[in-house]
Amino acid sequence: MNSLDYVDYIRNVGYCCVCYHRGPVDPHHLISVGMGGNRKKQNVKHYSCIPLCRHHHAEYHNKGKQSFEKYHNVNLFELAFHFLSNYIFINYEDINED
Secondary structure, three states: OOHHHHHHHHHOOOEOOOOOOEOOOEEEEOOOOOOOOOOOOOOHHHHHEEEEOHHHHHHHHHHOHHHHHHHHOOOHHHHHHHHHHHHHHHOHHHHHHO
């Protein structure tokens, strides 16, 4: 399983997991890759990505995780788990071949 493929999967979900607006999304890392961290190399932290529209991505960074979750009444790690488990289900056969 390639973590960069997972980031591409999130990028291509096609909707924001907060407002469900269809369109381009940013893969937002709930577990930070870190300043200066290479996002183009495989990293287990990529599996914490969720799709956020530009508006909600900027809002998350302005409010912080707790305020954002409270305001939108969401649990972002629950959403991340949903996306990751869906990705594993879709790619089950490919994963078992490795």
